[in-house]
Amino acid sequence: MENSVGYNPSFAEEVFQNVHSGDEIKMCMNCGVCAASCPLREHMDYPPRQIFSLIRAGKREAVLGSEAIMLCTSCYTCAVKCPRSIPVIDVMHGLAHYALTKGYMPRxxxxxxxxxxxxxxxxxxxxxxxxxxxxxxxxxxxxxxxxxxxxxxxxxxxxxxxxxxxxxxxxxxxxxxxxxxxxxxxxxxxxxxxx
Ligand code: SF4
Ligand code: SF4
Known part of the structure; x- marks a missing residue:
């Protein structure tokens, strides 16, 4: 459950355990290369880097309700450029799938x-x-x-x-x-x- 400021301390662990490739986020160093290279960043409420930060910050509602997780077109630009080789696409699609199973419908x-x-x-x-x-x-x-x-x-x-x-x-x-x-x-x- 999120508290009054929208913080859910167990959300990161929930993602690591249940979202496909979710535990790969642990390797993210927040450099922003994925966000800068994403052709859809202008249409996303939160680009991938920010989604990963929100997960760590326990912002469950913001992440599972985000349009960005359903906007990824699997173009692979971020995956090619990420210095930590994080499968950003898998995580984005994994989050979209998880959000749907939990009753969210961002797009x-x-x-x-x-x-x-x-x-x-x-x-x-x-x-x-x-x-x-x-x-x-x-x-x-x-x-x-x-x-x-x-x-x-x-x-x-x-x-x-x-x-x-x-x-x-x-x-x-x-x-x-x-x-x-x-x-x-x-x-x-x-x-x-x-x-
Ligand atoms: S490019 Fe990779 S390491 Fe950098 S913010 Fe994106 S996912 Fe994290
Ligand atoms: S694979 Fe998805 S998140 Fe990555 S750059 Fe392409 S559209 Fe953006």
């Missing part, structure tokens, strides 16, 4: 995209560039979907004109049954079960 758009992406790969074994955005756009309701469609219409038209997007729906891959079996097993393993 609803990212969560929707992840869910629809997974569902589509599970269903047909690949991504359909028309169907995926349509499902993501309309996941928040009809009006929200129409607005998003209009916003992205020019990009869609350009993709069609340059043959980067097909008009017809994508078909299932040949080995879809085997892929589903693999994904089912992966899901069981992730939940800590045995396969």
């Amino acid at each position: 609803v758009e990212t969560a929707r995209f992840g869910k629809e992406f997974w569902n589509q790969v599970y269903r047909i074994g690949r991504v359909d560039e028309k169907d995926l955005p349509r499902r993501v756009f309309f996941a928040g309701g009809f009006m929200e979907g129409i607005k998003a469609m209009l916003n992205f219409m020019d990009i869609g038209i350009k993709l069609l004109l340059h043959h980067r997007m097909k008009l017809l729906p994508e078909r299932k891959i040949k080995g879809i049954k085997s892929l589903k079996k693999m994904l089912d097993k992966a899901e069981v393993l992730e939940k800590g079960g045995a396969v």
